[in-house]
Amino acid sequence: MVLSAKNLAMPPRLLPVSFSVRRGEIVHLIGPNGSGKSSAISMLSGLVEAKGEVNLSDESLEKLDLPRLARMRSYLSQQDKPAFAVGVYHYLSLALSPLGELSAGNVQEAIDEVCGALKIIDKLNRNIQQLSGGEWQRVRLAAACLQVWPTLNPDAQLLLLDEPAASLDIGQEAIMYQIIRRLAGKGIAVVMANHDLNRTLREADKVILLNNGSCVAKGKPQEVMTVDTLEAVFSTQIQRIEHEGKSCLLFTD
Numbered sequence: 001m002v003l004s005a006k007n008l009a010m011p012p013r014l015l016p017v018s019f020s021v022r023r024g025e026i027v028h029l030i031g032p033n034g035s036g037k038s039s040a041i042s043m044l045s046g047l048v049e050a051k052g053e054v055n056l057s058d059e060s061l062e063k064l065d066l067p068r069l070a071r072m073r074s075y076l077s078q079q080d081k082p083a084f085a086v087g088v089y090h091y092l093s094l095a096l097s098p099l100g101e102l103s104a105g106n107v108q109e110a111i112d113e114v115c116g117a118l119k120i121i122d123k124l125n126r127n128i129q130q131l132s133g134g135e136w137q138r139v140r141l142a143a144a145c146l147q148v149w150p151t152l153n154p155d156a157q158l159l160l161l162d163e164p165a166a167s168l169d170i171g172q173e174a175i176m177y178q179i180i181r182r183l184a185g186k187g188i189a190v191v192m193a194n195h196d197l198n199r200t201l202r203e204a205d206k207v208i209l210l211n212n213g214s215c216v217a218k219g220k221p222q223e224v225m226t227v228d229t230l231e232a233v234f235s236t237q238i239q240r241i242e243h244e245g246k247s248c249l250l251f252t253d
């Protein structure tokens with residue numbers, strides 16, 4: 001098991017919730033605004049004190065120092081641009097700095113793959129302050145992926161993403177899911193907060209549904225995300241239809 005959380009809590013923001021995440025598994029945290037998704041992810045990052053027991057690769061999270069944490073997991077928080085101004089390439093190299101000496105060839109290959117996929121190669125020399133919201137989000141996503149890219153980081157285990165699709169158009173969002181699946185395919189476990197319930201239905205191996213800081217349900221998306229449960233939690237009308245063998249939610253309010 002890559003990650004196990006037993007009674008993870010930060011009352012009243014998040015009441016005790018337990019779950020585990022396997023190698024290569026993609027777990028989505030869903031729930032209304034203020035339900036505790038970001039609180040849970042920030043605690044899993046090890047940067048915020050958590051109640052309960054969290055183990056990353058059988059090591060207690062609270063015993064991992066920052067350099068080791070930085071090698072084992074990366075964390076894309078919800079945030080705006082930083083106050084400093086650096087080039088995109090420089091910003092990406094900051095994400096690689098915890099990984100120590102790296103082969104220049106491997107770094108170039110990984111940057112080409114990740115930045116090529118996210119379509120930001122032409123932005124590498126741009127200052128981060130001169131990017132659109134969606135471009136900046138893709139740069140941040142690239143940095144988070146590179147930090148746990150297995151050819152650069154053999155200790156990488158976990159990618160934590162807090163609403164990574166924020167500011168992305170639907171085409172860029174599709175690319176983002178491809179790169180998340182590619183990393184999961186390389187064995188990295190992914191835990192992410194998400195508001196696009198249709199994406200969660202299709203992309204998540206496991207879903208944890210939160211409401212008012214409590215876990216309402218967890219398990220396979222098809223089982224957890226029933227119309228009745230989602231309508232009750234989100235207080236809106238929902239229909240679920242089948243299209244070409246896939247479930248699709250319609251929001252009819």
Ligand SMILES: Nc1ncnc2c1ncn2[C@@H]1O[C@H](COP(=O)(O)OP(=O)(O)OP(=O)(O)O)[C@@H](O)[C@H]1O
Nearest residue numbers: 012013014031032033034035036037038039040193
């Ligand atoms: N720094 C903080 N100090 C105190 N309470 C906070 C803090 N940040 C968030 N909260 C509260 O904790 C609860 C959970 O917030 P959290 O950000 O985890 O929700 P979320 O599910 O990620 O919401 P959203 O979908 O809006 O991003 C909310 O009631 C929120 O007001």
